[in-house]
Amino acid sequence: MCHLFAHQPQRDYESQTRSLRIGGHCTSIRLEMAFWDTLEEIAAKESMSLGKFLTTLYNEVLDHHGEVNNFASLLRCSCLIYRSRSVAPVREFKAVVAPILDAAE
Template sequence: MKSPVVKRSIVVAGHKTSVSLEEAFWNGMKEISALRNMTLSELVGEIDNNRQQGNLSSAIRLFVLDYFRSRAMAAQPDNNVPAQ
């Protein structure tokens, strides 16, 4: 059985590194970087610079989760507004 985790090489801040992520997270990263008009390497570099702890793969997963969770919350109708 093929592993759902895909290992890819990426250049972050001028240094080549490899990151192992599930395909869904790679796709999420590609979508986010396209929406921000930046390369995948630039986005990973931003995540790397802002991470507090843990490894880069974990930081990326948390970033993608937070990004799409925030979008989902923003799309929700405001529950504090009375229905008319």
């Protein structure tokens, strides 16, 4: 199973800090490149710049919960939800998991 995860490009898990302005305040967010790529993809699907998308998401969370405790974690979870709903299962993963599940039964 490690081959599936260990062979991913190193760029995907290198982190990058980006500065942005939300609600008139400057802030910075540090995320792994795979998350930045996903956020850029979501923003493009919404016909927004990344900055506009992040500001919109921040404001929606603020309206819904009254505060935003950990925006970076919210962004990571949002990316996971987006990917889980938009990407088909990876065949290699099924091939690796199936024998393990059969052996456990």
